[in-house]
Amino acid sequence: MPSPRSSELWRGIISSAIATALSLGVGALLMVAVGVNPLAAYVTMFRGSFESAYTVAEMLIRMTPMLLSALAFVLAFRCGLFNIGAEGQIYMGALVATVVGLYAPQHWPMAAMLPLVAIAGFTGGAAWAGIAGVLKARYRVHEIVTTIMMNYIAIFLVKYMVEGPLQEPSGGFPQTSVIADGAQLPLILPPTPLHAGLLIALAAPIVVWFLLLKTTLGFRIRVVGTNAWAARVAGMSIERTYVLAMTLSGGLAGLAGFVEISGVQHRLLEGFSPGYGFDGIAIGLLARGYVLAVAPAAMLFAILAVGANALQRTYGVPAPLVTLIQGLVILFVVYGDHARTIVHWVWQQTAARSYKVRVIR
Amino acid sequence: MIGALGNSLLWTAFLTAAVRMTIPILMAAVGEGVTERSGILNIALEGMMLVGAFFAVLGARLTGSPWLGLASGTIAAAVVATVHAYFSITVLADQVVCGAALNFVCFGLTGFLNRIIFANSMGPSGLAQFLPVDIPVLSKLPIVGASLFNQTAPCYVALAIVAGLWVFLWKTTWGLNLRAVGEHPLAAETIGIDVVRYRYAATIAGGALAGFGGGFLSLAIVNFFVEEMTNGRGFIALAAVIFGRWNPLGILAASLLFGAADALQLTVKGIGINVPYQFLLMLPYVLTITTLAMFAGHPAVPRGLYQPYHRTR
Numbered sequence: 224m225p226s227p228r229s230s231e232l233w234r235g236i237i238s239s240a241i242a243t244a245l246s247l248g249v250g251a252l253l254m255v256a257v258g259v260n261p262l263a264a265y266v267t268m269f270r271g272s273f274e275s276a277y278t279v280a281e282m283l284i285r286m287t288p289m290l291l292s293a294l295a296f297v298l299a300f301r302c303g304l305f306n307i308g309a310e311g312q313i314y315m316g317a318l319v320a321t322v323v324g325l326y327a328p329q330h331w332p333m334a335a336m337l338p339l340v341a342i343a344g345f346t347g348g349a350a351w352a353g354i355a356g357v358l359k360a361r362y363r364v365h366e367i368v369t370t371i372m373m374n375y376i377a378i379f380l381v382k383y384m385v386e387g388p389l390q391e392p393s394g395g396f397p398q399t400s401v402i403a404d405g406a407q408l409p410l411i412l413p414p415t416p417l418h419a420g421l422l423i424a425l426a427a428p429i430v431v432w433f434l435l436l437k438t439t440l441g442f443r444i445r446v447v448g449t450n451a452w453a454a455r456v457a458g459m460s461i462e463r464t465y466v467l468a469m470t471l472s473g474g475l476a477g478l479a480g481f482v483e484i485s486g487v488q489h490r491l492l493e494g495f496s497p498g499y500g501f502d503g504i505a506i507g508l509l510a511r512g513y514v515l516a517v518a519p520a521a522m523l524f525a526i527l528a529v530g531a532n533a534l535q536r537t538y539g540v541p542a543p544l545v546t547l548i549q550g551l552v553i554l555f556v557v558y559g560d561h562a563r564t565i566v567h568w569v570w571q572q573t574a575a576r577s578y579k580v581r582v583i584r
Numbered sequence: 585m586i587g588a589l590g591n592s593l594l595w596t597a598f599l600t601a602a603v604r605m606t607i608p609i610l611m612a613a614v615g616e617g618v619t620e621r622s623g624i625l626n627i628a629l630e631g632m633m634l635v636g637a638f639f640a641v642l643g644a645r646l647t648g649s650p651w652l653g654l655a656s657g658t659i660a661a662a663v664v665a666t667v668h669a670y671f672s673i674t675v676l677a678d679q680v681v682c683g684a685a686l687n688f689v690c691f692g693l694t695g696f697l698n699r700i701i702f703a704n705s706m707g708p709s710g711l712a713q714f715l716p717v718d719i720p721v722l723s724k725l726p727i728v729g730a731s732l733f734n735q736t737a738p739c740y741v742a743l744a745i746v747a748g749l750w751v752f753l754w755k756t757t758w759g760l761n762l763r764a765v766g767e768h769p770l771a772a773e774t775i776g777i778d779v780v781r782y783r784y785a786a787t788i789a790g791g792a793l794a795g796f797g798g799g800f801l802s803l804a805i806v807n808f809f810v811e812e813m814t815n816g817r818g819f820i821a822l823a824a825v826i827f828g829r830w831n832p833l834g835i836l837a838a839s840l841l842f843g844a845a846d847a848l849q850l851t852v853k854g855i856g857i858n859v860p861y862q863f864l865l866m867l868p869y870v871l872t873i874t875t876l877a878m879f880a881g882h883p884a885v886p887r888g889l890y891q892p893y894h895r896t897r
Contacts, residue, residue: 257700305680307627364876367627367680368826371819372869383862504684543695543811550688554671557682561675 235511242555250548259538267537268530280415284487286525287424291479292503293517294431295472300512301435302468303448308355308370309476310500311377312348316477317484318381319347321491324402336405341481348477349470351377356469360462382493398492408486420482432514444468476500508553598847599731604805606843607742608797612821613835614746615793621753621830622786623766623888624672627683629794630818631690636661636798638694641809650714650803654738657799658792664690665791669784676892695811714738714804736804750832762786766886769893779893823872830886842868
């Protein structure tokens with residue numbers, strides 16, 4: 224993945240936009256097939272996110288963990304790694320954050336408590352992904368397989384914790400008690416439930432962008448991701464870079480777990496993430512690995528996710544249609560690159576031919 | 585507890601469930617084994633199983649025949665696999681990216697169609713279903729008899745497929761060619777093997793088998809369709825392939841282990857083992873990772889796996 228030169232960047236933006244339009248088009252065809260006016264349906268979908276301050280808040284709350292886990296995917300992706308395990312890292316981040324939020328002295332002020340809980344979340348995700356990084360670096364076990372497997376382990380571990388050792392004392396539901404007040408993210412747009420996690424999610428791309436493009440570590444990550452052999456020749460440790468990139472990537476996903484617990488749930492419970500980690504993969508791919516493109520892509524996915532429910536309520540169009548559209552977006556992006564090479568090739572051929580013809584004449 | 589462990593009825597129930605729960609994972613895994621032997625990685629197994637499960641139910645509902653249902657599930661998943669083959673082999677897209685995208689597509693498609701066609705998120709039940717077929721004499725063996733030789737007919741078909749694939753891969757020229765394509769596509773092409781054709785065939789066949797596994801799940805195990813009912817089995821199958829060293833017989837053993845873990849959490853309370861069931865659920869995944877760490881870099885890994893092949897122009 225090259226650094227975004229402006230022509231490359233514009234091409235990326237345009238092809239992602241075309242891919243999005245095409246997949247919304249396929250969605251429209253399916254709506255027509257079930258007898259729904261697609262234009263009205265899409266208007267309803269987008270209005271579902273922008274109708275009132277409350278719905279905007281709902282959309283931004285959804286966007287927050289999506290954005291962070293997409294950054295997690297992108298960071299590893301730039302190092303040539305596929306971190307498919309953001310979902311598990313979200314769970315581990317949430318677990319560690321909750322433990323700290325439950326057992327740290329309850330009277331601590333927010334200024335001390337909140338950073339501690341955030342660091343705990345980051346650490347939980349980082350450690351979990353770090354295992355996959357070490358397995359990759361030291362034992363050459365492919366990170367795709369380990370991160371997928373570790374998703375399930377993390378989800379079952381959380382399930383065990385909330386049904387066992389960490390279950391609330393009343394024992395009514397598979398969930399923990401509520402974390403300390405100081406460990407909860409403050410609301411930033413009362414009376415809506417929009418929480419300060421959004422600020423973290425908006426700052427994160429800038430931090431990651433700075434890390435990747437302006438620091439030595441970021442340079443190392445990008446070199447290993449672009450050409451591991453060149454990195455080796457230049458004396459960089461590929462293994463150490465893999466572990467570091469995986470750890471940082473997992474940390475970002477862990478932060479997503481933290482904002483979800485600290486900002487939304489205020490306690491740990493099983494199944495609290497509706498697949499934010501997997502959304503992150505799709506968003507990261509739609510953003511084509513560009514850090515700063517992650518935020519708009521995440522917003523698009525959040526709008527689609529919120530709109531899906533509006534679509535189902537108003538028109539009876541099944542909400543899974545949106546998942547289908549999300550998958551198609553990635554396929555179209557991938558196909559766009561191919562189509563571009565074909566067009567380029569054909570253009571070259573015709574250009575060459577006309578040149579030849581001219582010479583002969 | 586000792587008494588429960590000696591209870592042969594419980595063991596029979598456990599083994600029967602274990603064999604039954606093995607089949608969906610096994611079919612997806614042996615299919616993926618063949619696909620990966622050709623050098624193509626398909627992480628969309630989960631989605632393809634789901635498509636298989638849905639279209640199997642739909643087909644059975646429309647035709648009234650579970651066999652035709654199973655066939656439609658198999659074919660539908662093969663169609664999805666063709667898309668994966670096109671993107672991986674012709675478009676030379678990243679196989680993981682394409683597989684991840686197809687998982688989304690399959691989740692969305694089955695959910696959408698299910699709610700449109702069956703009008704609720706819980707699919708239809710009361711279908712024409714597969715009934716256990718009793719194999720004379722063998723089924724009278726103690727404990728294993730009732731569990732191994734009193735399964736549904738597709739279960740025997742599945743086991744025959746595994747044996748067939750082993751013979752195919754190790755005892756036929758086509759199998760040798762396929763393995764050559766996965767090890768070193770350029771060398772294979774040099775001696776006249778059509779790499780592209782082999783990879784297409786292996787990917788589509790792998791998808792079809794995943795569809796068969798999904799159809800088995802919806803028609804021979806639970807007899808209905810629920811959204812996302814495959815519940816990660818497609819990903820377990822990926823692990824079973826590695827665990828089983830890309831060899832159909834090894835994959836059979838690995839799938840049995842995963843199937844047993846699946847069945848164990850269903851019967852564990854009856855057997856009275858005092859382990860939190862969540863840890864039993866984790867077991868297959870932990871096992872996979874530890875075995876991978878111990879045996880990674882093993883020569884069994886097809887060397888051309890996940891390497892796009894550019895035919896020299």
